[in-house]
Structure formats: structure tokens, C-alpha cells
Amino acid sequence: MDTLETFYKISGLKMNFEKTKAIWIGSMAGSKVRFCPNLKLDWHDGNFEVLGICFNVDLKDLWVINTKKRLDNIYGILSKWKKRNLTLMGKITVVKTLILSTLVHIFSALPNPSKAFIDQLNRILFNFIWSGKRDKIKRDYLKRNYSQGGLKMTDIPKIISSLKKFHLAHIYTLGASLHKNWEIVNPFWKDTLIAWSDFMHSYDFEESWRQNIDKNLHSSSNLTISPWIYDLTRSIKGTKVFYNKLIGYSLPLPKSCLKWENQLGCSFPWKQIFSVYCHGLRDTKLRDFQFRFIHKVIFTKRELLRMKLIDNDECSMCHTHKENIFHVYIECHVVKNFWSDFCIYLTHILHRKILITDNELLFGTSDVLINHLIVAAKRFIFVQCIKNENVDFVAFKNTIRSIYDVEYHIARRKNDFFAFNRKWALFPQTAK
Numbered sequence: 046m047d048t049l050e051t052f053y054k055i056s057g058l059k060m061n062f063e064k065t066k067a068i069w070i071g072s073m074a075g076s077k078v079r080f081c082p083n084l085k086l087d088w089h090d091g092n093f094e095v096l097g098i099c100f101n102v103d104l105k106d107l108w109v110i111n112t113k114k115r116l117d118n119i120y121g122i123l124s125k126w127k128k129r130n131l132t133l134m135g136k137i138t139v140v141k142t143l144i145l146s147t148l149v150h151i152f153s154a155l156p157n158p159s160k161a162f163i164d165q166l167n168r169i170l171f172n173f174i175w176s177g178k179r180d181k182i183k184r185d186y187l188k189r190n191y192s193q194g195g196l197k198m199t200d201i202p203k204i205i206s207s208l209k210k211f212h213l214a215h216i217y218t219l220g221a222s223l224h225k226n227w228e229i230v231n232p233f234w235k236d237t238l239i240a241w242s243d244f245m246h247s248y249d250f251e252e253s254w255r256q257n258i259d260k261n262l263h264s265s266s267n268l269t270i271s272p273w274i275y276d277l278t279r280s281i282k283g284t285k286v287f288y289n290k291l292i293g294y295s296l297p298l299p300k301s302c303l304k305w306e307n308q309l310g311c312s313f314p315w316k317q318i319f320s321v322y323c324h325g326l327r328d329t330k331l332r333d334f335q336f337r338f339i340h341k342v343i344f345t346k347r348e349l350l351r352m353k354l355i356d357n358d359e360c361s362m363c364h365t366h367k368e369n370i371f372h373v374y375i376e377c378h379v380v381k382n383f384w385s386d387f388c389i390y391l392t393h394i395l396h397r398k399i400l401i402t403d404n405e406l407l408f409g410t411s412d413v414l415i416n417h418l419i420v421a422a423k424r425f426i427f428v429q430c431i432k433n434e435n436v437d438f439v440a441f442k443n444t445i446r447s448i449y450d451v452e453y454h455i456a457r458r459k460n461d462f463f464a465f466n467r468k469w470a471l472f473p474q475t476a477k
């Protein structure tokens with residue numbers, strides 16, 4: 046108390062005794078001995094909270110006591126948002142901003158949670174993303190970066206690992222006080238070293254660096270974390286670099302891409318295709334549609350028949366062929382006429398010959414306007430098929446008009462017509 050009093054006199058930071066709670070830890074845990082009765086401190090035996098983290102004296106079940114209330118909150122937030130008709134990207138944004146942001150602090154400050162907790166959390170989050178139905182796209186694919194065919198859904202074990210890297214510099218600073226018999230026993234520091242070891246194995250570091258970490262992790266020899274780790278942890282700011290390294294930049298193609306290649310008998314520039322729908326399409330509903338289309342989770346009668354939801358897979362447009370994704374969007378003569386009218390219309394409007402290949406119809410093109418209209422047309426075909434209505438190009442012209450109106454309205458609200466004019470400049474007023 047004298048020390049705290051001296052500290053107050055020097056720094057001006059005074060202890061508020063009315064709000065101070067005292068608890069015995071270590072060998073005196075549970076003791077009924079009370080010091081400084083004149084200060085009327087509030088003595089406790091149970092859990093106590095420091096900087097938003099709840100502790101107990103034996104440091105057991107920390108995850109249970111810290112997450113019970115948080116999990117109830119998460120259920121509450123998600124049950125409100127699930128009533129809205131959000132896209133996959135919209136739901137992932139909700140997960141990141143409203144759910145995981147509330148857990149980052151405990152991910153960073155506590156030893157790693159059990160596998161059961163991570164599984165439970167993943168179950169809750171993916172249940173929300175797929176609206177209570179089974180996953181339609183592998184979780185590993187959703188967690189990838191855009192350029193690898195993913196939607197940047199957070200990988201929980203990997204974000205925990207990335208957050209732990211901050212503490213490695215402290216191991217170096219604190220040195221020998223952290224370990225007993227030259228071996229790290231505290232689970233928190235052990236997790237920190239494991240996180241670092243994982244990072245080393247996922248990154249092309251020098252072998253000697255990797256060995257240095259592994260030696261610290263597994264051997265009972267002297268703890269010698271070299272100054273380079275300290276420098277490295279200080280030089281890389283934030284967790285993004287570490288997280289992206291753990292997620293990986295060069296991953297095998299998603300299975301749906303291989304299926305497209307097998308079906309069409311050629312290979313495609315997938316990175317470019319992923320980039321076109323992720324960065325070229327601003328309309329999130331269309332982006333969502335194209336993402337599902339590339340991952341082959343746009344259902345046609347073929348899939349519905351397999352699930353025994355209908356009793357035949359006859360094409361709802363031509364009534365002569367069997368429906369599958371290629372037939373509905375490319376092959377069917379009704380849709381061929383639609384695309385022919387589509388090209389004639391654009392040729393007329395844009396005053397240049399517009400020819401669109403099957404591959405461009407399937408996977409998009411780098412022309413922002415034409416790409417937008419192709420995906421909008423595919424979604425139009427999809428909706429008309431569901432409603433059992435004609436795939437009629439005249440009706441689609443109304444969709445083009447509403448796309449134009451929405452983008453014009455957005456540009457006017459932002460008072461920024463630069464991108465709008467660049468995209469729609471060639472579209473004459475009469476056609477809109």
C-alpha cells in the first residue's frame with residue numbers, strides 16, 4: 046500500500062479504494078486473512094475481472110467462465126440478423142463485425158480455447174451463413190481470400206494463432222521468469238510458441254529460425270529466443286500479414302473449378318475470373334449469384350431431382366431436354382435466342398459489334414458494363430425459371446433500366462459521377 050501511495054505521489058494516479066477488490070492467489074488462495082482493515086477493501090474468494098477478462102484463483106475453466114455470457118449474446122445477435130435476406134458476403138460481414146470482434150480480446154489474452162469450443166463456434170456461425178441448412182460450399186473454400194475463390198470468412202484457429210504472435214516479444218523480454226526447470230509450463234506461453242511454430246512452418250523462413258522455435262517448444266534446454274524474433278514481431282504491424290500467410294496464397298483449385306474444366310474440356314484463368322466478380326461487380330446480390338454459379342451451387346432441376354424434391358428434370362424453357370446448369374444458361378435454344386437478342390441490343394446501343402463467347406457468359410468478362418449485364422441476365426434467367434415464367438429479352442430490358450436507375454441514384458447521392466459516366470457513357474438516354 047505504501048508503494049501504491051508513493052506511486053500516486055509521483056504519477057498522480059490514485060487508487061480508488063471504494064472500487065478495489067482484493068483476492069488471495071497462489072499458496073494463500075482461499076485464505077481468510079484480511080490485510081489493511083482500515084481501508085475497508087472488498088475481499089473476494091471467487092471470480093474476478095481484469096480488463097474485461099474474468100479469472101478465478103486456480104485459472105481453471107477460464108474459457109467457460111468467459112464465454113458463457115458471450116455465447117448467449119452471439120445467439121441473440123444472429124437470431125435478429127437471420128430474419129434478413131442477406132447474401133453470403135453480407136452474412137460474413139455480420140459474423141466478422143458483430144460476432145468475432147467481441148471475441149478477439151479473449152482470443153488474444155487467454156490460452157487457446159478447446160477444440161470443442163471452436164467446433165461449437167464454427168457450428169453456430171456456419172449455421173447462420175447457410176440459414177440452418179447444411180453447408181453448400183466447403184468451409185475451407187469460404188475461408189480463402191478472394192483471389193483463391195473464397196469470401197474471406199474468418200478461420201478461427203488461424204486468427205487465434207495470428208493474435209498470439211503479439212506476445213512472442215514478451216517471452217523474449219521476460220525471459221527466464223516464465224519457465225520452470227528451463228521448460229515453459231504456462232499454457233498461454235506454450236500456445237504462443239505453438240502459434241509461432243505454425244507460422245514458421247507456413248512461411249518460407251530459414252531452417253535455422255524454424256529449428257530455434259521448435260527447440261524452445263519441445264526441449265528442456267535453455268530458453269534462448271534470439272533477438273531476431275523480437276525484432277520481427279516488432280517490425281510486422283497487425284495480424285493481417287500473419288493471418289494471410291497462414292491462410293495461404295497458392296492453394297489448389299476448388300473442386301467446382303475442376304468440374305467446369307472437365308465438363309468444358311479446357312482450363313480457365315481462375316484468378317482473373319475470381320477477381321472479375323469480386324472486384325468488378327458492385328451489386329452484392331449479383332456477386333453472390335456469380336460466386337454460387339462458379340461454385341456450382343445454383344440449383345437446376347437436375348439437382349432438385351437428385352434431392353427427390355421434384356419428379357422430373359425436364360427443361361422448364363424448351364420442355365425437350367434435361368435441365369443442368371450448362372443447358373439452362375448456354376445450351377437451351379430458348380436461352381440461345383435470349384443471348385442473341387442480348388448481343389444485338391448491345392451492338393445497337395454501343396455502336397460496336399458485341400460478340401460474347403460461352404466462356405464469357407459463364408465466367409464473366411473484364412468489360413465492367415457487359416460483365417454486369419451478363420450476370421444480371423443470368424440471375425434474370427434463374428428467377429424466371431423458378432417462377433416458371435418466360436425468359437423474354439423484352440422483360441429483361443426493364444431490369445437493365447432499373448440497374449441504370451439504381452447506379453444513377455447512388456452516383457447522385459455520393460455526388461460522384463466519375464465511375465458512373467465511365468461505365469454508362471455509351472448508353473444513350475433513349476435506351477435506359
Ligand SMILES: [Zn+2]
Nearest residue numbers: 360362363377
Ligand atoms: Zn431447354
